[in-house]
Amino acid sequence: MFSAPPMARGRWFDVSAKLSFRLGPTIFRSNTQPRTLVPIAEPLGGSCDVDYDLWWSDARAQECRPRLMTNSWMRYHSNRVRYLNRRMSFESRHRAEAYKSWLAQANHIFAHLETTSHLEDYMCATRVIFTLRCVPDPSNTRDPEGFLFICPPEDFRAGDWLRWPDCPAYWTLDSSGASRLSAEDARILGFPIIHIETTMTGLSWDDAVYDKLRLFHQHRAFDPVTEEAARHLRYLLFKLSPNVATALACGEDTKNRYECDMKNVELCREFGHYMG
Numbered sequence: 001m002f003s004a005p006p007m008a009r010g011r012w013f014d015v016s017a018k019l020s021f022r023l024g025p026t027i028f029r030s031n032t033q034p035r036t037l038v039p040i041a042e043p044l045g046g047s048c049d050v051d052y053d054l055w056w057s058d059a060r061a062q063e064c065r066p067r068l069m070t071n072s073w074m075r076y077h078s079n080r081v082r083y084l085n086r087r088m089s090f091e092s093r094h095r096a097e098a099y100k101s102w103l104a105q106a107n108h109i110f111a112h113l114e115t116t117s118h119l120e121d122y123m124c125a126t127r128v129i130f131t132l133r134c135v136p137d138p139s140n141t142r143d144p145e146g147f148l149f150i151c152p153p154e155d156f157r158a159g160d161w162l163r164w165p166d167c168p169a170y171w172t173l174d175s176s177g178a179s180r181l182s183a184e185d186a187r188i189l190g191f192p193i194i195h196i197e198t199t200m201t202g203l204s205w206d207d208a209v210y211d212k213l214r215l216f217h218q219h220r221a222f223d224p225v226t227e228e229a230a231r232h233l234r235y236l237l238f239k240l241s242p243n244v245a246t247a248l249a250c251g252e253d254t255k256n257r258y259e260c261d262m263k264n265v266e267l268c269r270e271f272g273h274y275m276g
Contacts (some may be wrong), residue, residue: 014251027100125202142190
C-alpha cells in the first residue's frame with residue numbers, strides 16, 4: 001500500500017560517470033545546496049538483474065542491430081549510428097521487497113539519525129542506468145565512413161561493483177576493430193561525439209507517509225523507533241554506514257528522463273560525459 005505510487009514518488013538523479021556503485025538497494029539522502037546524494041546505509045544485499053536490451057533510433061526511427069563480434073563486442077557502421085542511443089540497466093530483482101523493508105524500519109533509522117523533517121529527501125535507490133549516445137558534432141560537417149565498437153554488458157561489472165569500463169566504445173576505420181582511433185582523431189575526422197552518462201533511480205516518500213507508518217506500527221503493537229516490525233516480517237535490515245559517507249555530486253532530479261540535455265557543458269565535463 002505505502003511502497004508504490006501514488007504514495008511513493010519516483011526519483012531520477014544524474015550522477016558522475018566516474019563513480020562505481022555497490023550492488024544492492026541503497027538509501028541516499030538528497031541535498032539541494034550543494035546538490036548531492038549522501039549514502040546513509042550499506043547496500044541491502046541480494047542480487048541484481050542486468051538488462052541486455054540495447055536500443056537506438058535515428059532520424060527515421062529505424063532500428064539497427066549491430067554485428068556481434070567473436071569477442072562479444074558490438075560493431076555498428078558509422079552511417080547507422082548518428083543518433084545511436086544505448087541504455088543498460090542494473091536493477092535489483094527484489095526491489096519491491098527492498099521498498100517494503102525500508103518502510104518497515106525507516107522510522108527506526110530516522111530516530112537513530114535524530115531527524116524528524118524533510119523525510120522526502122531520503123530515497124531507496126534500486127536501479128543504476130548507463131546510457132551511451134552518439135551525438136553529431138555541430139562544428140563538423142564531414143561524414144566519414146568507419147565503425148563504432150561497443151563493449152559487452154559484462155564489462156560494466158567488477159565483482160560486486162558497477163562502473164563504466166575504461167573503454168566502453170571507440171571509433172575505428174578498420175572493420176575488425178583492431179586499430180582504435182583516439183577521441184581527438186575521431187573528432188578531427190568528423191565522427192559523432194560519444195556521450196556517456198549515469199542515472200540513479202529509486203523511490204522516496206514524504207513526511208505524511210512516515211507518520212502514517214508510525215501510527216500503523218503502533219496499532220500493531222510494534223515500537224516504530226525499533227526494528228521490531230522489520231524483524232517480525234523477516235525483512236533484511238539496512239545497516240547504517242559505519243563511517244562518514246562521501247557525498248556524491250548529482251544533477252537536477254531528471255523527472256523520469258534518462259538523458260542529459262547537454263546544455264550545461266561544465267556539468268558534462270565534471271561528470272565525465274565526454275570520452276577522451
